[in-house]
Amino acid sequence: MDSAVWASPKPELPCAACRTLHRKCSRDCTLALYFPAGEPEKFASVHKVFGASNVIKMLQMVDQEKREDAVKSMVYEANERLRDPVHGCTNAISYLQKCIQDLQLQLKRTREQLQEIQEHSNHLLTVLMDVPYQNPVYQL
The missing domain is CATH 1.20.5 (Single alpha-helices involved in coiled-coils or other helix-helix interfaces)
Structure with a gap:
């Protein structure tokens, strides 16, 4: 038999958010663009400080073209909050x-x-x- 018939396509890795939340990452995952699988520490800090549902709500409140900057700000603030819980950034x-x-x-x-x-x-x-x-x- 042809080996190509038995070969299944490699499943894509879930984004860092879905992996942390132990859920299946869909194609329309709101967080996948901003928290790729290769950068789990980004989502971990944001999740720890803000919570996943709040991150999703905040991103939905921001225009699509400004979301990347919003995520960068959230990641920065979260890292600073973890470093200095009282004063943050x-x-x-x-x-x-x-x-x-x-x-x-x-x-x-x-x-x-x-x-x-x-x-x-x-x-x-x-x-x-x-x-x-x-x-x-x-x-x-």
Whole structure:
């Protein structure tokens, strides 16, 4: 007999969400696009923090084209919540806001210094322009 007749197609692996939830992964699985089988830790952290039903509800509330970004945000927040259950990602946000404030202050100071240098340069140019031109006389 032909071996191709007995060969069955390799079943696709269920997505990480369905594997974690011990359910069959269908073709229209909402989570399959965002939690592939090769990245089970992504869904594990999100599931632990938010719960599977809440993740599905949140994804259904978001427009299709923005879901990937929503999943990235959920994964980030979940990982930060697991690392720091009290503050989550607010520590990172606070740190970045402080960095922005520091950089804005540094930019302000640099602009002030640039303004001072420009004013000094203009003053020197004015002084040089006011000095009457003197033709040196050479004595032989």
